[in-house]
Structures are given as structure tokens and as C-alpha cells.
Amino acid sequence: MGKAGRIACIFTPYVLTLASLICIIIVGLGCTKSSDSNLSDLYFLRINLQNISSNGTKTVSEIQDFLSEHHISTVTADEVSSTLKTIQDDSTLADFYSIGLWGYCEGSIKDGDYKTTKCSKPKSEYYFDPLDVWGLSDNDTIKNELPSDYNKIMKIYKAVSKWMFIAYLIAFILGIAELLVGIFAICSRWGSCVTTLVAIVFFLFTAAASITATVLFSVVDGSAGTLLKAYGISLSVGKNMLAATWLAVAFALVGAIFWTFSVCCCSGRSPYNHKDRRNRGITAEKAPYTYEPVGAGAQPYGAHHTSYPAPAAHGGEYPMTHTNNQQTSAYEPFRHV
Template sequence: MGKAGRIVCIVTPYLLTVAALICLIIVGIGSTDNGTDSLRDLYFSQADLRDLNSSSPIQSSVSDVLDDLNISVDDGDISTALEEVQKYFNIPDFYNIGLLGYCEGNITNDKYHVSNCSSPKAEFWFNPVDVWNLATLGLENALPDDVDNALNVYKNVSKWMFVAYVIAFAATALELLLGITAIFSRWGSCVTTLIAIAAFLFTAAASATSTAMFAVVTGVFNDQIKPYGIEGSMGRNIYAATWLATAFSLAAALFWAISSCCCSGRSPYNHRHGRNRGSITAEKAPYTYEPVGSAYPSPQPPYTAAPPQYPQGPQRTTSYEPFRHV
């Protein structure tokens, strides 16, 4: 097998690493482009404002806002007032919140049409006070305290979540580069395994953080302001992508670890007791013999006498050949 077997051994973890990196990229580009349907459907949480109605706790300030805007409504018709304010500021029907930004749009015949997406931003967090123009209306303190607290937690945790995703992406990309060295040695697999473990830990942490954080924020929004016409919901595709990235990253780390223990790249013919396959020679076993010649050495002086002559008999070959001990 040799190097070919080594390459086959690391193909599986390498492909798993590529899959994890693709999933992380999908998470990062979600809700950053309004031109692709698949990207518009990638969001952690969605705020639906279609049913914004008159039950809002900010109704005491609405009349002042309407006076400033010179909008006339009947007394007590807070529903019409909020509708007019919404039209004046052109507040969209929904907002999709992603990792680096958000997308907004309107709903027609139960179909979501994204009209605009914000520019990608590091450590992004969705601030409804700014996005919904509450500060412009002088209503920045109108949100319930529980919602404010949840938004403060979301603001702080979103920074850690962004850092975790960045580290996970960088570690996974580095894992791909180091995976090439794993073809040639087990040491390369060991180093790659360490990076793969780090990539898995940060990917899992980022996935768990995003899931838990947006579940809490969405739950608080629905508990506190859903009666006023603002409903929150969690996405599906982006969570599938982030948890698939976690699963692929874990599997890759396991297979990298296996490749560091098995599938050596050394040829089976190059071990320390082997020889070159092109010129294989047999080693001498102990206590073997080899021929020393066709006859014994001639006697040397002072034995100069001629050997005795005997009648010539029939010639015959010897039944054995003398050997000497080596």
C-alpha cells in the first residue's frame, strides 16, 4: 500500500473537514444578500410586524408623535394611529436576523419578499430601537423591562458568538491545510488532529450559543410583545447548517485521530529487516557451509617428495564436495 494507502486513509476526514467548512460559510452569509432565495431563508430569528396593533404599551406617546407628524386620527383609534406611523416610516412586515446582518421585507399573499439587507458587520446584533425608529419617535423606553434585559444579554453574548464562529472557521481552514501534511507522516496527522479538536470545540460552542441565545430572546419577545402585534420565530435552515458543521467537525476529528494511529505511509518492503525489492538476496543462516574449491591444497615444502604412483583406475566423481565452516 505505502503512500497510496496513506492517501486513502485520510480522504474521509479531509472530505468531512471540507463539508464542515462549507456549512460554516453558509451560516456566515445568511441574511446578507437579498438576491438569492436560499440566503434570504438563512436566519437565526425573525420578527414579524404584520399584526402591529392598538394594544401597544406606548399608546400614551403616540398622540404626541401623530401631532408632530400632522396625522389626524379619531380619538381612541390607536390602531389607526399605529398604522399611520408605520406607513410614515415605511416599517417592513418582517426582519430576518443573521450572524452578520439582517434582511427586511414585506409579506404579500403569505409570501415573504425581501427588499433590503444590511451590510455585513462584525459582532452584529439586532437593535430594534434603532431599526424600528423608536428613538426617532421618542419611544426608546417603551419596550418592557424583560425585553430590554433580553436585548442586553443578546448584545453581549452576540460578541462571543461571533468570535467563536470566526475561530471555528479559521481552525477548520487551517485543518484543511495541515491535512495535506498528514499524507506523508503520522506526525502530520497528530498535529491536524489537535487543530481538528479545537475546530470542533469552537464550532459546537458557537452552535450551542446561537441556539440557546435566540431561543431565549424569541421566547421573551413572544411573551412580552406578541400581544401587541410583534411575533418572533426561529429559523430552520441556518440551525441545520450550524449543527451539521458541528457533526462534520466531530467526525473529522475522530478520523484524523484514527489516521494518526493507523495507515502508516511507510512501504512494507522498507522496514529495517527488508531489502530492495529489485535485488532480493538471502541472508546466511548460522552454521551453514560453502564450497572451498575442487581439491585440498597441495602440500608445501619441506614436503617435496613426489607422491606415490598408483595404477590408473576407472575415473569416478566424488559423491560429495568438501565444505568449510563459516
């Protein structure tokens, strides 16, 4: 029962760790295969350029009204209009771009239906550079027309994206290590102790990667989203990707708690020690202040003298017996042991 209980005790955290690792794999597979609609719908951020690619841009007056309404003073309506014209003339734009952990996917939009046509080659420490993707990295005119904070924002985005990728990679490696070390947890509590340490670090890196991804793309959507609307560009955060990464965090946390519990409970040793069982005997010890009857051959108490009936209470007599001319009490005397 000891080994069986031990296996049952670590089964739950082992399954939770495996589930967390699968969620991380799902995050990594997002935007890696254009032919799989499920994978192409897994993205951190989606950029919608349908208004630009279909020449449905706003007029200068409409852009001016939009900038005034949202209190945007970093660019003018003429600069926005000129930038849009340059993008349309000098680049080939898709209707949308989806950003994943290893790369991006692009495609067309028809009647609100997103169809992915191409995905980039997976690359480690990837970050999405719109000018490079749109073929405008060598265009000095458009660089001068972009907001002044563009280069600063891209530098921060690149650094954070690099850290996010490394955090996910370390979390993936730790998840595999936890599964391997968890096998030894069946044998002893020391195995559970080591596995618990790995599980805690695995949870910390998974949580750090998920927090980074959530904050990064939420800030991009919130801060740059309003400004980009003036250019006819809309942003949306991928809910499926965020759900997958936070499920990984939840599974990793509960798994670490159960691994910790397995250190204190469910020992792998049998509760019964069968050694020297043959040599064991049942011994009984006499408790102090006990009495035992006088053994055979001993003089009964009062046998050496003659006793006469004595009046009992209420006019009766004590019961007496006569055996071999010896008078004894009906109550057998006891002696201290």
C-alpha cells in the same frame, strides 16, 4: 502500497472537514443578499410585524384580554396601545425582519409569501437593535413605554451576539488551517497528530458557536415571544440556519475522530525495506537433537566384528545384508550431531 494506504486513510476526514467548513460559510452567507431567495431564507430569527405595518393592531380591550390570559403584568394595555400608535406614526416598518450573522434583511408579506426587498450592509459582531432599525432610537416616549427589562435584555443579547460572531469567525479560520495542515498528514503520522489537535479545537469552537446561536434565539423566541404577541409581533426561529450550523458540528466531530484514527493507523512508510536485499542469503541452521547418516569412509556400525543371526520374535530372524564380507543391518545407523 504504504503511501496509497496513507492517502486513503486521511481522505475521509479531509472531506468531512471541507463539508463542515462549507456549512459554516452557508451560515455566514445568510441574510446578506436580497436578490437570492435561498440566502434570504437563511436566518436565525424572523420578526413578523405585518399586523403593525398594516394597521391591524388590536383594540385596548383585546390587548387587556391577551395580557390577562398569559399573566403578563409588566405592561398595561394602555401602554401597549400607546407604543403601537407611536411606532405606526413615527417609523416606517417592513412586514418582516430576518436576522443573520452579519446583518438583517427586510421585506413584505403577501398571501403568506415572504419577499425580501432589502438587506443591511454586512457588519462584524452584529446584533439586531429594533429601535435603531425602526428609526426610534431617539424617541424618549417609546423608550419609557417599553418594559423595564428591555435595556437589560438588549445588553445581554448584544454581548452574546458578539461572542457568537467571534466563535464562528475562529471556527472558520481553524477550518481553513485544518485543510492546509491536513495535506502534510499524507507524509507522516506526525502530520496527522498536528492535524488532529487543530481538528479538535475546530470542533470545539464550531460547537460553541452553534450552541450559543441555538440557545440565544430559542430563549428570545420563548421568553420575549409571548410578550411581543401583545404588540402584534410574532417571532420564529430559522430551521434552515440551525440545520446548517449543526451539520457543521456533526461533520467536524466525525472528522476529528477520523483524524485521530489516522495517527494510529496507515503509516506512510512501505512495509518492505529493500535496502541490503542483495546481501541477504538463505541460511539454514541445524536444530538441536537431530541425526544424520554416517558419511562415506566411516566404518559402519558393527562392521568390525562378525554378527550372527539371532532369533527374532515369533521365530523369525532379523534381516541382515552381506556386502564385501561385511555384515550390516538393513537399518542404517545414525549418529548424534
